[in-house]
Amino acid sequence: MNYDVRLAAERDLHLVLPLVDAYHEFEHVESSESDRETAVRTLLSHAAFGGIWLIYAGKELVGYVALCRGYSIEFKGTDAFVDELYVRPEFRGRGAGSWALKAIK
Numbered sequence: 001m002n003y004d005v006r007l008a009a010e011r012d013l014h015l016v017l018p019l020v021d022a023y024h025e026f027e028h029v030e031s032s033e034s035d036r037e038t039a040v041r042t043l044l045s046h047a048a049f050g051g052i053w054l055i056y057a058g059k060e061l062v063g064y065v066a067l068c069r070g071y072s073i074e075f076k077g078t079d080a081f082v083d084e085l086y087v088r089p090e091f092r093g094r095g096a097g098s099w100a101l102k103a104i105k
Contacts, residue, residue, distance in 0.1 A: 023086035063087035
């Protein structure tokens with residue numbers, strides 16, 4: 001299967017939120033809808049904090065990767081970590097998550 005990734009923008013909030021909701025439900029993360037929306041909106045509107053990449057298979061939205069930036073003494077500057085990675089159940093086991101992580105490096 002061929003995948004593509006695209007950096008999400010504020011206008012994509014309506015695409016990202018249902019995926020974040022599904023991820024939090026799957027991982028039993030306790031957060032309110034309002035808290036999730038605030039956190040996602042902040043990340044989408046402040047590139048200095050990181051970004052959210054949408055994963056597509058053709059035109060179908062498969063999932064997302066959220067990378068967040070920090071600062072590391074060890075690495076002598078900014079670093080980033082995968083905060084969340086979610087692939088919709090029907091696409092799991094097909095390499096979408098691994099592919100996306102390599103694509104956004």
